[in-house]
Amino acid sequence: MSTATTTDRAELLREASLTVCGRREGKTRACNSCLRKADAAVQLIKGPTLNTRLLPRVADIVCGSAGQPCGDCWEKATTLILELRG
Numbered sequence: 001m002s003t004a005t006t007t008d009r010a011e012l013l014r015e016a017s018l019t020v021c022g023r024r025e026g027k028t029r030a031c032n033s034c035l036r037k038a039d040a041a042v043q044l045i046k047g048p049t050l051n052t053r054l055l056p057r058v059a060d061i062v063c064g065s066a067g068q069p070c071g072d073c074w075e076k077a078t079t080l081i082l083e084l085r086g
């Protein structure tokens with residue numbers, strides 16, 4: 001059903017964006033910047049890229065770095081990949 005798929009995707013994106021933005025009690029939505037990053041990360045993770053190549057690329061998107069993501073963002077990227085592919 002297309003409606004269910006849309007809802008699933010929206011829910012997926014919401015969860016992913018919270019992971020990117022940083023989860024906190026009572027926080028229900030991410031900021032716009034993290035929402036955009038999560039959207040790009042979800043597309044990448046759901047795409048054909050090999051698992052082994054995924055982590056550095058997702059970490060880079062999350063951090064917004066030019067190939068030098070920080071430790072925090074490596075962890076977030078790992079979480080995202082596990083959530084979406086695991």
Ligand SMILES: [Zn+2]
Pocket residue numbers: 020021022030031032033034035
């Ligand atoms: Zn944010």
Ligand SMILES: [Zn+2]
Pocket residue numbers: 062063064069070071072073
């Ligand atoms: Zn970072």
